[in-house]
Amino acid sequence: MKLFTRDFLYTAFFFLLPLLYFLSLPVSTSDLAIWTALGVQGIKTGSIPIYDTFSILPTSKMIYPSWGISWLYGLIYLNTGKWGISFLSLFHKSVLLLYLFLIYRWYLLKIPNRWHPKNLVLILIFFLGSSFLYVDRPALVAIIPFLFAFTLVEQNAQLSEKNIIKLFVITSLWINIHASALLVILMLAWKIFSSAIVEKWTGKKSLDYKSFSLAVVATSAALVINPFGGHIFSYTLQTATISNKRKFDEWLSPFHFNDIFHSSLYFLWLSFFLFILFKEIKNRNYRLFISPYFFLSMMGLLAIRDIIWTFFLIVPMLMVDGPQNESNGKSSFFNLIFVTLLFGLCVCVNPFYRPDFISNLNPARYSLKEMVPEEEIQIIFKSGNQKPIMNDLPTGGYAALRLQNKIFIDARNIIFSEDAFRELHTVFVVGGDWKKILNKYQFGFVLLVKSNETKRLISEIEKSIEWKVVSSRVNYFLAQKI
Numbered sequence: 001m002k003l004f005t006r007d008f009l010y011t012a013f014f015f016l017l018p019l020l021y022f023l024s025l026p027v028s029t030s031d032l033a034i035w036t037a038l039g040v041q042g043i044k045t046g047s048i049p050i051y052d053t054f055s056i057l058p059t060s061k062m063i064y065p066s067w068g069i070s071w072l073y074g075l076i077y078l079n080t081g082k083w084g085i086s087f088l089s090l091f092h093k094s095v096l097l098l099y100l101f102l103i104y105r106w107y108l109l110k111i112p113n114r115w116h117p118k119n120l121v122l123i124l125i126f127f128l129g130s131s132f133l134y135v136d137r138p139a140l141v142a143i144i145p146f147l148f149a150f151t152l153v154e155q156n157a158q159l160s161e162k163n164i165i166k167l168f169v170i171t172s173l174w175i176n177i178h179a180s181a182l183l184v185i186l187m188l189a190w191k192i193f194s195s196a197i198v199e200k201w202t203g204k205k206s207l208d209y210k211s212f213s214l215a216v217v218a219t220s221a222a223l224v225i226n227p228f229g230g231h232i233f234s235y236t237l238q239t240a241t242i243s244n245k246r247k248f249d250e251w252l253s254p255f256h257f258n259d260i261f262h263s264s265l266y267f268l269w270l271s272f273f274l275f276i277l278f279k280e281i282k283n284r285n286y287r288l289f290i291s292p293y294f295f296l297s298m299m300g301l302l303a304i305r306d307i308i309w310t311f312f313l314i315v316p317m318l319m320v321d322g323p324q325n326e327s328n329g330k331s332s333f334f335n336l337i338f339v340t341l342l343f344g345l346c347v348c349v350n351p352f353y354r355p356d357f358i359s360n361l362n363p364a365r366y367s368l369k370e371m372v373p374e375e376e377i378q379i380i381f382k383s384g385n386q387k388p389i390m391n392d393l394p395t396g397g398y399a400a401l402r403l404q405n406k407i408f409i410d411a412r413n414i415i416f417s418e419d420a421f422r423e424l425h426t427v428f429v430v431g432g433d434w435k436k437i438l439n440k441y442q443f444g445f446v447l448l449v450k451s452n453e454t455k456r457l458i459s460e461i462e463k464s465i466e467w468k469v470v471s472s473r474v475n476y477f478l479a480q481k482i
Contacts, residue, residue, distance in 0.1 A: 010115045015104060019097060027089040027371045031137035032073070034397030034410045035066055036088065039074025042067065048227050052415060054400040055407055056388045056441055059415040063228045063235040066138040068176035077401075085372060085398075092140050099143050106151060142178035145170050153187045153292050158208035164215045171222035179236045184219045187292035188212055194294070198286045206290070235414075240303070242414045246421060251303050266300060273297060376447055376471050376478040377402045383480070387444025390427070394449045395476070408441070428453055430460050446479045 034054075041049050048067050052059040064070075076091060077084035108114055149170050152163055159167070167184065174181035195207035224230050243251040254263045277288045288294055373395055380389070380403060388406040389399050396410030409416055409424060427434045434457075438446075446461055448454045454477070461467045461479050471478040 007115065011104070011109070015100060019100060027085055028136040029085060029372055029398045030394040031135065031397065031411045032085070032088055033401045034412060035070040035138060036073040036077050036084070037397065037401040038064075038067070039070035039072070040077060040401070041074075042071055043074045043078065052412075055396075055409065055416070057408065057416060057420050060417075062412070062415055063231050064412075065175050065179045065181070065226055065228070065232055065235070066177060067227060069138045069141055069178070089136055092136050095141055095144060099147065102144075102147055138178045139180065142174060142180050145174035145177065146180065146183065149174070149184050150187065150292060153184075153191060157206060159211040159215050164211065164218050167215055168218045168222045171219045172225045175223050175226050175232065179232060179239065181223060182233070182236055183296075185216055185223070186295065188216050188219065190292050190295035191290060192216075194286075194290045198290060202284070202286075206286075239414050246413060248413065253302060254300065270297065270300070371475070373398060373447060373476045373478070374402075375473065376476050379470055379478060380405060380445055380447075385444045385480070387481070388441055389445045389447050390438060390441070390443040391447045392424075392428075392449055392454060395447045399447060405445070408443075428457055430456050434460075444481050446477075448477045450475055450477055 037054065038049055041053070050062050052062060073088055076087055080087040149167060152159070152167055152170075156163060171181055171184045174184070191207065192209060192212050195209075199205050199207075223232060226232060228235070240251065254266045273288075277294070280286070280288055377399065380399075386405055388408065389403075390408050391399055391410075393409060393411055393413075396407045399405065399407050400410060409420060413421075423437050425431075427437055446457075446467065448458060450458065458477050462469055466482055467479040468482050469477070469479050
């Protein structure tokens with residue numbers, strides 16, 4: 001690629017655009033902190049914790065394939081001091097950099113006329129859709145083994161012994177990072193199933209079923225290479241069903257998702273994809289139907305969380321690859337300007353900070369100081385008060401990481417009972433027994449993120465003679481029992 005050609009400039013521009021966006025995003029400690037706390041605990045004890053020691057509540061036995069990545073988090077945190085959380089966030093952004101680099105190298109740069117004007121909006125959808133990826137949690141790290149596995153399954157009609165071994169190794173590593181490793185079997189199974197259907201339609205064999213069946217057996221064996229063995233399968237099912245039942249946003253379908261931005265983006269993308277799919281099938285081209293991409297796309301209808309595995313693939317799968325035509329330069333430049341403006345608008349109306357868009361325009365909300373409750377943690381630590389902390393889901397993990405005090409709840413929702421979530425809801429809506437619940441656990445502190453969900457409780461505590469507000473900042477609220 002020659003320097004300063006249109007191809008070079010566009011490539012550089014569209015690589016830097018999402019990278020700058022990801023780098024500008026603040027730290028998200030809800031999941032990151034609790035997995036780091038588990039990693040620190042595991043490193044210090046030399047074992048994998050299976051019983052919770054952070055919460056004051058009774059909890060179920062822990063089965064978590066993310067133990068491996070939590071140990072890496074713990075090592076980074078223990079060796080970077082007070083800047084540990086910042087380094088962990090930087091680690092995640094480095095993963096995204098690698099992810100973008102691999103996509104460009106393996107997919108985008110192999111398309112001759114990649115900067116065709118019709119492709120620019122597709123690229124925008126890819127960038128915005130990829131914003132689903134950025135949450136500081138093990139699922140983000142899992143996109144790397146996923147990309148390797150998907151490429152092997154997608155680009156081969158026959159898997160060699162070497163490729164089957166590669167899939168085995170990738171799956172073995174992946175299952176100790178995140179339970180989404182089960183996608184390997186699902187992708188292989190879909191390609192076998194869809195190829196059999198196409199063979200029935202056309203009478204032509206397009207897949208080596210024996211090698212793919214061997215790959216299913218090999219990857220199934222790889223999935224149990226973890227400290228919890230086959231229990232990983234029940235854990236995955238339990239996580240999906242319980243999280244959906246408890247109405248956690250990311251586990252809801254796009255039809256019920258509260259984030260209009262990403263729901264609209266998903267349906268826009270799905271409509272475009274189905275249009276191309278049926279157009280190709282009409283022309284007896286079954287490329288998209290056979291691809292695991294089709295299966296992954298349909299998964300997005302079940303849970304908005306599943307969309308993260310599909311958005312980055314929309315560009316290379318659907319891009320126009322017509323003959324190079326330099327006369328399209330003006331049109332292409334206009335599209336580039338349009339895409340940039342639209343991208344800037346979407347960044348300004350940041351979907352990560354719903355629903356308080358107006359208050360989120362406050363620049364202070366994006367500083368590291370405001371993104372973690374470190375000031376509140378220091379107040380609790382210096383008080384010497386070891387009483388438990390009443391907290392919400394976002395603050396629980398950070399409090400568990402930084403303090404010896406017991407917390408109420410954190411992001412590991414499946415280890416907590418329905419009663420725990422009922423009590424949490426009662427306190428948040430200031431139900432009839434909310435004071436009884438606070439007294440039941442003898443909480444010494446209330447630590448909350450300021451949001452629409454907690455503002456009613458914060459208002460009641462501010463008026464209460466039993467509590468003293470010791471910190472009230474842009475993002476966080478802390479009160480101590482008098």
